[in-house]
Amino acid sequence: MRFDSPPPLVQNARVSNVFYAPGDQRAAKVNDLFAAIARRYDLLNDLQSFGMHRLWKRRVVQLAKAKAGDRALDLCCGTGDIAFALARRGAETTGLDFSPQMLEVAESRRLKNSKLKIQNLKFLQGDAQQIPFSDHSFDIVTVGYGLRNLTSWERGLDEMFRVARPGARLIVLDFGKPPNALWRKIYFTHLKISVPLMGWLFCGNARAYAYILESLKNYPAQLAVAEKMRGLKLTDIRVINLLGGAMAINYGEKAA
Ligand SMILES: C[S@@+](CC[C@H](N)C(=O)[O-])C[C@H]1O[C@@H](n2cnc3c(N)ncnc32)[C@H](O)[C@@H]1O
Numbered sequence: 051m052r053f054d055s056p057p058p059l060v061q062n063a064r065v066s067n068v069f070y071a072p073g074d075q076r077a078a079k080v081n082d083l084f085a086a087i088a089r090r091y092d093l094l095n096d097l098q099s100f101g102m103h104r105l106w107k108r109r110v111v112q113l114a115k116a117k118a119g120d121r122a123l124d125l126c127c128g129t130g131d132i133a134f135a136l137a138r139r140g141a142e143t144t145g146l147d148f149s150p151q152m153l154e155v156a157e158s159r160r161l162k163n164s165k166l167k168i169q170n171l172k173f174l175q176g177d178a179q180q181i182p183f184s185d186h187s188f189d190i191v192t193v194g195y196g197l198r199n200l201t202s203w204e205r206g207l208d209e210m211f212r213v214a215r216p217g218a219r220l221i222v223l224d225f226g227k228p229p230n231a232l233w234r235k236i237y238f239t240h241l242k243i244s245v246p247l248m249g250w251l252f253c254g255n256a257r258a259y260a261y262i263l264e265s266l267k268n269y270p271a272q273l274a275v276a277e278k279m280r281g282l283k284l285t286d287i288r289v290i291n292l293l294g295g296a297m298a299i300n301y302g303e304k305a306a
Contacts, residue, residue: 069261070268076201077177081149083258084128088151090253092129097248098259106297107131109290110192110223113301116141120189123213125178125206126196130156130171132223134163137171141190145173146181179205186215194223198269204278211282217306220284225262226291226298227271237296238263272298 069083070076087094095103110132116122118140124133127145129152137143147153156173176182178193179200191210197203210220225241228234241263249259272289275298279287284302291298 068257070264072268073201077148080199083261084149085151086255087249087253087258088129088149088155091152091155094249094253094259097252098245102293104131106223106292106299107135107194109292110194110221110299111135111139113221113299114139114141114190114192114219116143116190121187122190122192123181123183123188125181125191125193125210126199127156127173128152128195130159130173132192132194133171133173134159134168136190136192137168141170143171144183145171146176146178147173148175148177150175179209181209181213183213185212187213189215189218190221191218192221192223195225197222197275198224198265198271203269203275207275207278207282211284211304214304216304218304220279220302220304222275222300224269224271224275224298225266226295227266227273228291228293228295230294233294233296241266272300275300 069079071079114122114136116136116139120141122136122141122143124136124143124145127133127147130145133143133145145156153173153175160168160171160173178196179202191214193206193210197206200206214220228237245262246256246260250256272291272295276287276289279300279302283305285305286301286303288301289298290301
């Protein structure tokens, strides 16, 4: 494991920008980031969220109301948490991600779980901004902690909408922006200091974890996602704030 320079407690803002670049460079930098942390990704998720990301993902899957016969697409699936849960509920599930390293971890988890007979799940390499499926293909389209990483999150939502069947559930889980100013400050300080520190300690990479705050600053979060869903004329649009808006789930259904 390679440890980068000391945690960015006292370093300048440049450190947090290493994996963030706007425009055309964005995807390549994001790909580098996940290639670097893939092996430790699950561990760090548990540590940073005190295991709570499992509850938030469970909430996503409950909202998806997956059942046998449904087709589900989990975008930016990473190591596969949401995809596994959708498949376990019986949906014919595809997990899509552009990082071979993250998909490798997902695939090895799938093979380890083969005893549980997760046959209705496949992982596919591809770009969430150009989903390699035709229009109206899925009953459920989810994305967990992915939209924020796209060069254009709006394009990502347009693509989710395109591949969704009429009546499909579209669900986005991501870091949010708490409406309360004091809580937002405390939370952003946590993202600025403790999260990169944990990244350094347990993954040898502070910069990859400093990226979370950088990407969040450049992502308009739950309110803008809801606005975009309204623009797409989704129905039953909901914003579910978790931990006072530090995390958020956006839900909407494609009109039948
Ligand atoms: C923070 S991880 C989330 C993984 C998983 N969904 C979870 O909640 O644990 C973000 C994932 O998005 C993927 N990703 C980022 N941009 C992408 C794109 N344009 N197309 C497909 N996957 C992308 C990354 O490779 C990474 O695996």
